[in-house]
Amino acid sequence: MSGVRNLSAALRRARVPRTRIIARPILPQSSCATVLRSFTTSSAARADKQIKYTSDAYPNLKRDSKFAEISADDVAFFKELLGSESAVIDGVTTDATDDIEPFNSDWMRKYRGHTRLVLKPGSTEQTSKVLKYCNDRKLAVVPQGGNTGLVGGSVPVFDEIVINTSRMNKIRSFDEASGVLVADAGVILETADQYLAERNHLFPLDLGAKGSCHIGGNVATNAGGLRLLRYGSLHGTVLGLEAVLPDGTIVDALSTLRKNNTGYDLKQLFIGSEGTIGIVTAVSIICPPRPKAVNVAYFGLESFEQVQQAYLAAKGQLSEILSAFELMDGRSQGLVIESTGNKHPLEGEYPFYCLIETSGSNAEHDMAKLETFLENVMGEGIVADGVLAQDETQFQALWRWREGITEALSHLGGTYKYDVSIPLSDLYLLVEDTKARLTEMGFVGDDESFPVRAVVGYGHMGDSNLHLNVSVRHYNKDVEKAIEPWVYEWIQKRNGSISAEHGLGVAKREYIGYSQNETMVKLMKQLKAVYDPNGIMNPYKYI
Template identity: 85%
Template sequence: MPGARNLSAALRRTRVPRPRLLSRPVVSHAPNATVRAFTSATARLESRQIKYTSDAYPNVKRDSRFAELSADDVSHFKSLLGAESAVVDGVTADATDDIEPFNSDWMRKYRGHTRLVLKPQTTEEVSKVLKYCNERRLAVVPQGGNTGLVGGSVPVFDEIVINMSRMNNIHSFDQASGVLVADAGVILEVADQYLAQHDHLFPLDLGAKGSCHIGGNVSTNAGGLRLLRYGSLHGSVLGLEAVLPDGTIVDALSTLRKNNTGYDLKQLFIGAEGTIGLITAVSIQCPPRPKAVNVAYFGLESFEQVQQAYLQAKGQLSEILSAFELMDGRSQRLVHESTGNKYPLEGEHPFYCLVETSGSNAEHDMAKLESFLEHVMGEGIVADGVLAQDETQFRSLWRWREGITEALSHLGGTYKYDVSIPLPELYQLVEDCKERLVQKGFVGDDDSFPVRAVVGYGHMGDSNLHLNVSVRQYDKEVEKAIEPWVYEWIQKRQGSISAEHGLGIAKREFIGYSQNETMVKLMKQLKDLYDPKSIMNPYKFIK
């Protein structure tokens, strides 16, 4: 990368490997993430080519206990929500083009048959909508930014979509406590930019930040890039407002950091994927925005060395370590081929890492980072490295991590597995999966082979691997070779078959690989308690 500080060059010039500081350390904020979601216009044009989920999952049948939408229902909702823009009506009017973006997902993997989209603007409207649906037994799907990866936010059959995009107000921010209160439909990046004006940071960052809603983030317990530093939403979400299927408004929108007065019910809604209630507002603890952020990008020769580098980063960078991301050589080659960008390092390496620090003092952070770099390069843990020198380089390095999903999406289909595995075996899954597919004769460079590449990357600091199998087209034989083999592999290591993406429709069949029977039984019991008519996001999560 021109102008960036090449660490191996610095090492070559000195006997004691001490990386030189060629210019001022980077002072910048978090990377502007790739916005994943398609625009509505794109989706509208292309959605008709997407296979219906009901065809892709022939075993999933419409629950005949659900009522079918009538013209009376539609006129009821129209009068309830008032505004013309609040209802997309494909029942009594022809809204086919308008409604398609709400029926399908950005990956073009899932497509439903809804004929009605409702966009409430207040919690009371949500309450009235759900109460009516529950009484009529009309199934619904809550929908945020629709950026999910497991088909959780689009209908399967004719479920009514309750889209949250019109509930997008920020209620309050308190500088002393760092607590933000906002509607569920606020876009993550909008929330973070608002916080930036107050020198604070949203404690969550992910690729879809330009489209995803904070309500959706909480509903899916999104993990992302900052979990290593700021912890999970179960810790940072202080309060919630949600509406139960019967219309009950659960007002637990506390802004208190500590409140031990009874069961912490709000926790149940975090990660429930809209199956027991609909989150309408969120109160969240936000940390001060770091004054200095640095990023280094390494090439390494083995996964053993990646682990060593991580342990060193954890010990030496400690309180300023804000990301430790793993990318394998294949994933970086795909980004290179997709973007045409020059590699940050000379030559190719089997593994790459991106290490980010965030702190309150640029000089201290740089001193810690230099000492860490000196160690990992001096000990030969890291083969080569580069340190961003300005915000442009900072963003550019992050794109080698964040651009993987997009690079893959240009190549055809991708079988995506988002898993937690104990660190020592984290990458072994990629090796084993590749070997399995090679042995079956599926992998090759020319178009006669279904599989183009087996790629691994992810959040090393959270033991969270993204295994991606890039295929020229979706192929049942390939899928059968991977599943349930991949889940069995994970189960043997007490891992999770869905670390951060959730269950949706894609993973619900496989919950038994990461949860025992008792847990699944207890989950069903809770679902029955809160949603006895099963109207909330049916066909998803748990059966």
């Protein structure tokens, strides 16, 4: 790819052979932090090392004695009900440790539960009967989709029964005129998107785990991802859902209407509830027409001030075709070079990099807008250097400089990850302040004696969403204590969010007070008590 002088060349090229402009209907698989390939790599690398039990990592969590223990009779009931061998993984009356393990632990190998029973209901009705039984018997449960979460929300802590949605995986309907898709919760995001691609539509959510995550899980965790900037949050795009409450009540709010003002919009409560008030079994969502043209540009910039200027320019000039504005700092890109050995697309080194994606219905118009934007940001000296993808391969390659960060970090040891929202002007200050603090405390250095290898920042600039990552050579309690709760206090002072898109799970449950006031927490607990009076739904997590 071409360097600073070559951007003008790239622009010239782009102007002439219009056919070379990428016009691809399928968007790339890209990521906030969850590149599932890194799971395989990591697990292979650490195959010898057992994952620590969450109950050991969080000794303040105690199994609540109000919950019943699973008996052989319970297992018999579930086997009879679900009527299929594959629908019940029984570690109660048989030794099924190996089969159960993938459901007990997460892909990051950070959380591990003690469950001995996994149920895979095949329908909403079966889910209803399973939950009602559990509620009556006071058996705790953990709803689980693709198990791709980052906060330990989808795996048990103790012996909670895992209720996995993978067998509910049918697309129920799609209406091309309205763009409304209705599908079971267990449909994999990528499957849904491929189905839509064949019908010239797009799933209005895209994230790195798309090959594994379930759309029900996406809705239950209010997943954000890469193109929220363009298509908005699930609170706006989800038109309806079907869910099962702990007492077995089937909430049929599976409307396919864009407008329906007949009462409280209760479905919203399930969006982002992380399986604590019910299990989402189906989703109705409005999907936009698939863009006919997609472009990607990658820039080097000298300061965060200039990153902000570039963002404002993109918002103003690319406006309706802007579909991603991603930020990566210099250190994060250095780690990708270190980990992959790939040649960086730009010649020089810069403290900041941005990836800008446009998606539109007319390739020529989009390229013209992009060219005007590039001329502006380069002419004004906002951007120091940049490249523009000229074909599909370059398009994918540029996205990998953003996507590859998580994987690069995972190869280099442990990572303390913080997924936060901060008002835009202060977004990167958190990385600088964290680095300064850890450096002052003597934790950061290039040689092996320092616990911290790097403090890096990247994220969804367009959503004010930063991923702060502290890369460590090994996990270190002193480093952890230096970061927490300091980092949360820092965010609270700026009215930010301690969890922008990953949710609370086990990881953030104690810290909710930094982003929600006492009244809000009280109201949330009140709501939880209304829907789940026995507290069987995903206990030890969330609020």
